[in-house]
Amino acid sequence: MNTLKDILYRVPIEAVEGNTSQQVREIHIDSRKVGLNDLFIAIKGNASDGHDFIEIAIQQGALAIVCEEIPVSSFKGVTFIKVTDSRLAAAYIASNFYNNPSKKIKLVGITGTNGKTTISSLLFQHFKSLGKKVGLISTVNIKVNELIYPTKLTTPDSLSINYYLNEMCDEGVEYAFMEVSSHGIDQQRTAGLDFAGAVFTNLSHDHLDYHPSFSAYRDVKKKLFDDLPKNAFALTNEDDKNGIFMLQNSKAKKYTYALKSHADFRAKILENNFDGLLLKINDQEVFSSLIGSFNASNLLAVYAVAKLLGVDELENLKTISGLKAVAGRFQYFVSKKDKITGIIDYAHTPDALKNVLETITDIRTKNEQLITVVGCGGDRDPSKRPLMATIAANLSNQVILTSDNPRTEDPEAIIKAMEAGVNPVDASKLLSITSRKQAIKTACKMAQPGDIILVAGKGHETYQEVNGVRSPFNDLEILTETLINLNK
Numbered sequence: 225m226n227t228l229k230d231i232l233y234r235v236p237i238e239a240v241e242g243n244t245s246q247q248v249r250e251i252h253i254d255s256r257k258v259g260l261n262d263l264f265i266a267i268k269g270n271a272s273d274g275h276d277f278i279e280i281a282i283q284q285g286a287l288a289i290v291c292e293e294i295p296v297s298s299f300k301g302v303t304f305i306k307v308t309d310s311r312l313a314a315a316y317i318a319s320n321f322y323n324n325p326s327k328k329i330k331l332v333g334i335t336g337t338n339g340k341t342t343i344s345s346l347l348f349q350h351f352k353s354l355g356k357k358v359g360l361i362s363t364v365n366i367k368v369n370e371l372i373y374p375t376k377l378t379t380p381d382s383l384s385i386n387y388y389l390n391e392m393c394d395e396g397v398e399y400a401f402m403e404v405s406s407h408g409i410d411q412q413r414t415a416g417l418d419f420a421g422a423v424f425t426n427l428s429h430d431h432l433d434y435h436p437s438f439s440a441y442r443d444v445k446k447k448l449f450d451d452l453p454k455n456a457f458a459l460t461n462e463d464d465k466n467g468i469f470m471l472q473n474s475k476a477k478k479y480t481y482a483l484k485s486h487a488d489f490r491a492k493i494l495e496n497n498f499d500g501l502l503l504k505i506n507d508q509e510v511f512s513s514l515i516g517s518f519n520a521s522n523l524l525a526v527y528a529v530a531k532l533l534g535v536d537e538l539e540n541l542k543t544i545s546g547l548k549a550v551a552g553r554f555q556y557f558v559s560k561k562d563k564i565t566g567i568i569d570y571a572h573t574p575d576a577l578k579n580v581l582e583t584i585t586d587i588r589t590k591n592e593q594l595i596t597v598v599g600c601g602g603d604r605d606p607s608k609r610p611l612m613a614t615i616a617a618n619l620s621n622q623v624i625l626t627s628d629n630p631r632t633e634d635p636e637a638i639i640k641a642m643e644a645g646v647n648p649v650d651a652s653k654l655l656s657i658t659s660r661k662q663a664i665k666t667a668c669k670m671a672q673p674g675d676i677i678l679v680a681g682k683g684h685e686t687y688q689e690v691n692g693v694r695s696p697f698n699d700l701e702i703l704t705e706t707l708i709n710l711n712k
């Protein structure tokens with residue numbers, strides 16, 4: 225098993241030099257991980273070119289190389305496979321190498337600008353509560369039933385995806401839910417996966433640093449649905465203006481969900497306040513401790529997926545009602561003494577920030593002050609910076625602009641770009657404090673009894689990244705500790 229020939233099944237090949245009946249030990253796309261008898265796949269990236277590391281990989285023991293260009297110098301005993309697209313080849317090879325794990329479990333992909341982590345994590349919780357063995361691949365972590373692994377990307381590279389799906393198969397996992405990012409689709413990380421279904425949540429301004437235009441970003445997301453097999457389901461949010469477009473060329477069975485429009489799966493919000501949501505789904509009243517209308521939409525998507533995967537109606541509604549908030553997604557608490565509400569949210573796009581602030585606006589009394597602490601990440605779409613500041617200023621009584629993950633950029637320049645979006649009439653609401661810790665502390669000092677503090681942008685993240693170094697940082701911890709220390 226696992227001869228080179230076997231794992232090349234379905235890979236579009238241009239040329240082969242050497243023997244393909246050798247046994248491959250491991251497969252790698254990073255030369256630094258290559259060992260004796262491994263296969264190295266050279267990928268042309270944005271930052272570097274894997275082809276530059278072919279020689280190093282061979283020195284480390286690679287017995288075969290998959291690449292888009294075979295090097296001119298010859299290497300004795302090494303097999304070269306020339307392909308048109310190394311990323312696509314990597315995805316097929318990974319799937320073959322791990323015995324096509326996605327075919328053995330019911331794998332559901334969730335895509336869209338916002339809501340992927342929330343829906344996939346809620347689905348994991350939901351199916352776990354139903355007594356199933358479940359897997360999860362998300363921005364926050366990767367879960368193989370009880371086991372939890374850290375992750376750096378929302379959608380990992382194809383080798384990692386298939387590695388974890390294989391581990392899920394070994395653990396007897398029946399259902400797996402994974403976030404499918406636009407980078408993931410564009411870089412073929414999810415190519416060749418056998419999805420039982422896919423969900424589209426919504427589309428708004430994001431990642432335009434990477435995709436050439438909004439329509440290119442939209443079309444990449446659509447590809448997930450274009451590639452679904454006939455027997456899969458394609459579920460889309462009809463409330464989003466791109467919802468129907470996503471399914472246009474899909475061969476899968478098409479379904480819609482919506483709060484506002486006519487759809488196959490519908491829900492109505494009966495109550496929406498700081499205690500939670502009261503929904504009407506299929507004429508049944510369902511209570512959830514989750515907050516905000518966007519979570520009504522997320523819960524409806526969870527209900528619909530469970531239904532499409534064959535979960536019994538009553539069990540479905542009962543379990544939905546017990547679902548708990550996902551880390552860093554509208555996580556909130558109320559301080560003991562001054563009853564200050566602290567909210568931590570991962571909103572890092574204009575649309576998500578607007579949603580969170582509108583949700584708070586809908587359910588607050590307006591006798592209190594709403595203080596928003598927010599920043600924008602470095603090395604990410606700069607056009608969202610002024611927009612996010614405009615939204616924060618429009619919908620809050622006080623705004624503190626600060627750093628998110630500056631990465632390789634100057635945090636003060638990012639804050640300046642945000643400030644440019646604030647209307648001069650809102651200038652009195654505005655403070656800029658570069659240190660995120662200091663910004664959160666200042667919000668706590670300003671807060672009067674009953675006020676609300678929203679800390680947006682980093683959610684579950686437990687680090688702050690500056691110039692490639694990740695130092696411990698936790699919004700929730702800093703916010704709770706400061707309020708306790710101030711005896712508020």
Ligand SMILES: CC(=O)N[C@H]1[C@@H](OP(=O)(O)OP(=O)(O)OC[C@H]2O[C@@H](n3ccc(=O)[nH]c3=O)[C@H](O)[C@@H]2O)O[C@H](CO)[C@@H](O)[C@@H]1O[C@H](C)C(=O)N[C@@H](C)C(=O)N[C@H](CCC(=O)O)C(=O)O
Nearest residue numbers: 253254255267269270271272274277377378379381405407
């Ligand atoms: C822009 C982007 O998506 N980059 C990803 C991409 O990098 P790349 O193609 O530029 O790779 P590269 O660094 O140029 O290297 C090219 C190849 O040479 C190899 N190499 C490199 C050095 C070496 O010594 N030896 C070697 O073999 C690399 O392993 C790679 O195979 O492929 C790499 C391997 O899969 C990813 O780690 C990397 O993610 C970077 C770290 C990243 O930050 N990505 C973010 C933007 C991302 O993907 N985010 C999405 C969306 C999140 C959301 O929706 O909000 C996500 O799914 O997480």
Ligand SMILES: Nc1ncnc2c1ncn2[C@@H]1O[C@H](COP(=O)(O)OP(=O)(O)OP(=O)(O)O)[C@@H](O)[C@H]1O
Nearest residue numbers: 337338339340341342363518553569570571576579
């Ligand atoms: N259905 C939704 N519609 C709009 N906003 C949402 C929705 N669900 C969650 N949000 C908001 O967007 C933020 C990000 O949510 P979530 O982490 O679930 O999205 P994501 O798609 O996984 O994002 P990422 O691409 O960063 O991984 C949340 O913190 C919340 O404020």
Ligand SMILES: N[C@H](CCC[C@H](N)C(=O)O)C(=O)O
Nearest residue numbers: 572600601604628629681682
């Ligand atoms: N998955 C997103 C997360 C952004 C989170 C925000 N805190 C930031 O660092 O910009 C990205 O990598 O673009």
Ligand SMILES: [Mg+2]
Nearest residue numbers: 340341363378
């Ligand atoms: Mg996510």
